[in-house]
Amino acid sequence: DTGVSQDPRHKITKRGQNVTFRCDPISEHNRLYWYRQTLGQGPEFLTYFQNEAQLEKSRLLSDRFSAERPKGSFSTLEIQRTEQGDSAMYLCASTEEGSTYEQYFGPGTRLTVT
Amino acid sequence: GQNIDQPTEMTATEGAIVQINCTYQTSGFNGLFWYQQHAGEAPTFLSYNVLDGLEEKGRFSSFLSRSKGYSYLLLKELQMKDSASYLCAVPRSGGYNKLIFGAGTRLAVHP
Numbered sequence: 001d002t003g004v005s006q007d008p009r010h011k012i013t014k015r016g017q018n019v020t021f022r023c024d025p026i027s028e029h030n031r032l033y034w035y036r037q038t039l040g041q042g043p044e045f046l047t048y049f050q051n052e053a054q055l056e057k058s059r060l061l062s063d064r065f066s067a068e069r070p071k072g073s074f075s076t077l078e079i080q081r082t083e084q085g086d087s088a089m090y091l092c093a094s095t096e097e098g099s100t101y102e103q104y105f106g107p108g109t110r111l112t113v114t
Numbered sequence: 115g116q117n118i119d120q121p122t123e124m125t126a127t128e129g130a131i132v133q134i135n136c137t138y139q140t141s142g143f144n145g146l147f148w149y150q151q152h153a154g155e156a157p158t159f160l161s162y163n164v165l166d167g168l169e170e171k172g173r174f175s176s177f178l179s180r181s182k183g184y185s186y187l188l189l190k191e192l193q194m195k196d197s198a199s200y201l202c203a204v205p206r207s208g209g210y211n212k213l214i215f216g217a218g219t220r221l222a223v224h225p
Binding site for chain 2 (some may be wrong): 003033035040041042044045048050055056074091095102103104105106107109110112
């Protein structure tokens with residue numbers, strides 16, 4: 001399977017705990033995006049990487065959120081001191097530079113904060 | 115800013131045709147995407163329109179009118195497996211092509 005993969009698929013955590021999610025994009029894709037989706041809504045942009053550089057962060061991304069893409073391949077999204085409002089599906093997408101902008105999405109990580 | 119509107123829910127009968135509308139407001143325009151999303155799954159790409167007109171791809175077609183800020187997705191010969199959310203999205207101009215999504219239209223196909 002050469003699609004975008006995410007791990008874990010589901011995460012249940014208690015309020016105040018830290019969580020980390022991983023995304024492995026399609027191997028030749030140098031652009032990587034993180035989105036968050038809550039029930040009944042479309043995905044909302046969180047952050048964007050081009051290779052290893054984080055070029056844009058949404059105002060939705062509070063100081064408790066941090067993302068990295070250290071070698072320009074996989075990416076991690078960490079949420080510190082989780083809150084119940086962080087419960088959502090976290091989606092990763094990748095695309096090739098110069099493509100027709102089609103973004104390929106991973107299956108997502110569903111986070112539940114209790 | 116950018117704003118995308120689409121109906122929240124639609125229902126249709128198996129074998130019928132359904133049209134899902136999307137209106138958008140953008141400060142610049144770099145095309146419009148339609149994605150399909152089954153419950154609990156990732157969005158999957160359906161179509162990309164950058165020029166006015168209708169683009170047909172099997173049972174699915176997508177239409178764009180840039181002057182009206184309007185698009186629709188047409189699904190023909192509906193099947194039960196077409197029950198899903200359909201998301202309209204536009205890349206934000208000057209924003210590394212990050213996608214701005216509508217809330218999605220939940221389509222329920224009944225026998």
